[in-house]
Amino acid sequence: MSGFDPMRLVFVLLGGLVLLFIIAPLAGMFIATSPAEFFETAADREVAGSIGLTLWTSMLATIIFGVAAIPFAWILARKKFPFKKLVSAIIDVPVVIPHSAAGIAILGFVSRDTVVGRLGESVGLNFVGSAPGIILAMAFVSIPFLVNAARDGFAAVPEKLEKAALVLGASPARVFFTISLPLAWRSIVSGMIMMWARGMSEFGAVVIVAYHPMITPVLIYERFGAFGLAYARPVAVVFICVCLAFFVLLRMLSSKYDNAES
Amino acid sequence: MLKVENISVRLGKFELRDVIFTADPGGYFVLLGMSGAGKSVLLQVVGGLIRPDRGRVILNGRDITSEKIQKRGVGLVFQDSALFPHMSVYRNIAYPLLSGRMGRSQVRRRVGELADITRVAHLLKRTPLNLSGGEQQRVALARALAPEPELLLLDEPLSSLDVRLRSDLRALLRDINGRGQTMVHVTHDYEEAAMLAGRIGVIENGTVVQTGTPGEVFLNPRSEFVARFVGIRNIFGGTLGGNKGTLRNFISGGIKFTLLSDEPPGEGFVVVRAEDIVISASRPSSSAVNNFPGTVRSVQPARIGAEMMVDIGIELGALVSEESVASLGLKPGKKVWVSLKATAIKYIRR
Numbered sequence: 001m002s003g004f005d006p007m008r009l010v011f012v013l014l015g016g017l018v019l020l021f022i023i024a025p026l027a028g029m030f031i032a033t034s035p036a037e038f039f040e041t042a043a044d045r046e047v048a049g050s051i052g053l054t055l056w057t058s059m060l061a062t063i064i065f066g067v068a069a070i071p072f073a074w075i076l077a078r079k080k081f082p083f084k085k086l087v088s089a090i091i092d093v094p095v096v097i098p099h100s101a102a103g104i105a106i107l108g109f110v111s112r113d114t115v116v117g118r119l120g121e122s123v124g125l126n127f128v129g130s131a132p133g134i135i136l137a138m139a140f141v142s143i144p145f146l147v148n149a150a151r152d153g154f155a156a157v158p159e160k161l162e163k164a165a166l167v168l169g170a171s172p173a174r175v176f177f178t179i180s181l182p183l184a185w186r187s188i189v190s191g192m193i194m195m196w197a198r199g200m201s202e203f204g205a206v207v208i209v210a211y212h213p214m215i216t217p218v219l220i221y222e223r224f225g226a227f228g229l230a231y232a233r234p235v236a237v238v239f240i241c242v243c244l245a246f247f248v249l250l251r252m253l254s255s256k257y258d259n260a261e262s
Numbered sequence: 263m264l265k266v267e268n269i270s271v272r273l274g275k276f277e278l279r280d281v282i283f284t285a286d287p288g289g290y291f292v293l294l295g296m297s298g299a300g301k302s303v304l305l306q307v308v309g310g311l312i313r314p315d316r317g318r319v320i321l322n323g324r325d326i327t328s329e330k331i332q333k334r335g336v337g338l339v340f341q342d343s344a345l346f347p348h349m350s351v352y353r354n355i356a357y358p359l360l361s362g363r364m365g366r367s368q369v370r371r372r373v374g375e376l377a378d379i380t381r382v383a384h385l386l387k388r389t390p391l392n393l394s395g396g397e398q399q400r401v402a403l404a405r406a407l408a409p410e411p412e413l414l415l416l417d418e419p420l421s422s423l424d425v426r427l428r429s430d431l432r433a434l435l436r437d438i439n440g441r442g443q444t445m446v447h448v449t450h451d452y453e454e455a456a457m458l459a460g461r462i463g464v465i466e467n468g469t470v471v472q473t474g475t476p477g478e479v480f481l482n483p484r485s486e487f488v489a490r491f492v493g494i495r496n497i498f499g500g501t502l503g504g505n506k507g508t509l510r511n512f513i514s515g516g517i518k519f520t521l522l523s524d525e526p527p528g529e530g531f532v533v534v535r536a537e538d539i540v541i542s543a544s545r546p547s548s549s550a551v552n553n554f555p556g557t558v559r560s561v562q563p564a565r566i567g568a569e570m571m572v573d574i575g576i577e578l579g580a581l582v583s584e585e586s587v588a589s590l591g592l593k594p595g596k597k598v599w600v601s602l603k604a605t606a607i608k609y610i611r612r
């Protein structure tokens with residue numbers, strides 16, 4: 001294409017501004033952090049412990065709730081039932097409500113004087129101020145990402161293939177595990193990555209259910225409140241680096257899987 | 263034997279009403295009807311994917327109306343093959359075998375046999391995504407045959423293929439039927455029906471309006487759908503003579519047509535499209551080898567041009583332009599010459 005297209009120029013300029021808006025604050029934060037500060041913070045046991053806690057709780061939240069969410073997503077994609085629209089809307093509620101409100105709701109649900117709280121206590125699980133509580137709070141706010149992605153993935157599997165498998169004598173369970181699940185896998189994996197990412201970056205809901213043990217977003221907030229920007233920034237930078245490294249790795253692994261498949 | 267008794271089902275606006283037909287054991291039954299006539303729904307009822315509101319499906323004496331899909335003993339081939347894209351051709355064919363108690367070596371042997379019959383042995387390691395349409399349908403057939411169904415249902419299996427592949431696949435379908443497989447095949451293509459069917463059931467507006475041999479159905483159509491293409495496309499029963507590679511004779515009602523065909527001599531039909539018939543005032547000196555004197559019986563305006571019936575010993579329907587009607591002075595009683603190229607006459611084997 002040749003010739004001057006003013007509209008295109010305007011669009012590119014606007015796009016550049018948006019991109020800059022995202023990159024500039026992050027870049028500024030990185031530039032303001034000296035390598036010495038960075039490594040000192042990474043070696044800080046409180047920081048490392050907190051990052052480790054954040055990683056494993058968010059991962060476990062994704063896996064535990066994924067087991068229930070994936071079959072549920074299949075039902076949403078395939079079956080007709082009364083109030084299906086309402087159910088779909090309920091799934092999206094955690095995305096639209098303020099996360100601190102979500103935290104309050106969960107805390108009310110699992111605190112010691114509730115049925116769930118007592119039930120948990122009887123098997124040695126204490127939800128308030130503990131890792132299980134963090135997992136619940138993370139899952140609450142992040143599960144819509146997995147359910148929606150998995151539902152779209154299942155909906156994209158041609159129903160005819162499932163019918164063909166049934167006619168070929170496969171049980172519904174075999175059809176699910178050999179046809180539906182593998183064909184929707186790409187969407188499910190990307191939904192799981194999204195859920196994990198969302199859980200890991202959660203602050204509002206978690207801080208209310210569990211200030212301690214401290215996940216990294218809470219730790220950043222605490223250092224900011226107690227010591228100021230200069231002390232919070234290196235923790236944020238280290239945490240962002242760890243997150244990015246994991247996402248790049250996961251994306252690479254899942255795209256490698258896709259390539260091997262096709 | 264498949265007996266479909268008074269099947270009725272309503273799906274939204276669409277409904278099947280009191281569908282009755284019988285497919286003989288080892289027979290080739292074709293359900294012929296326009297798209298939207300309810301053919302695919304009927305197949306899915308027989309296959310167990312749709313539960314009928316009323317009526318019964320009986321396969322070899324067993325009432326399978328409410329039987330589980332997996333236990334019906336029915337195979338189904340879809341129009342677009344529905345192969346599993348994430349599995350190799352081998353795994354596709356082996357899929358129905360792996361849920362049974364078959365050992366690995368047995369499965370391998372059975373897949374090999376099926377691949378030989380359907381001529382896909384060289385494709386076993388490939389993925390279905392980069393097979394041609396014809397290859398995909400062959401694999402789908404092999405897969406459907408793997409569990410040895412008592413009945414094989416085919417839903418428009420040739421529709422997505424080009425003409426050359428169709429004739430290959432038709433030969434394969436005949437071959438499979440020849441091995442004793444009972445087949446019920448659904449199509450909107452009357453040529454396909456005529457070429458494959460032992461018996462035809464014509465389905466119109468959700469019910470079977472006529473069943474019979476291709477001869478019975480095409481020569482005495484009882485439905486508008488069949489009558490329409492019999493009316494416009496001339497269909498005549500008769501006998502093909504001569505040998506492959508030469509001009510062939512086809513005798514029907516005392517009239518001798520000359521045509522080209524690769525089929526062996528025998529009983530069959532010829533089909534002539536009304537558009538291919540040329541009408542002249544005097545004997546033409548063209549390349550057309552079929553020239554008959556005849557008398558115009560009727561001339562009627564059609565959607566495009568005019569439709570006329572000419573008696574040449576048998577009645578032929580022809581489509582001509584209004585200009586020709588005027589310039590040739592076509593009207594009932596007028597003597598004309600009818601000519602046809604050998605290639606305009608299509609022979610269909612019984």
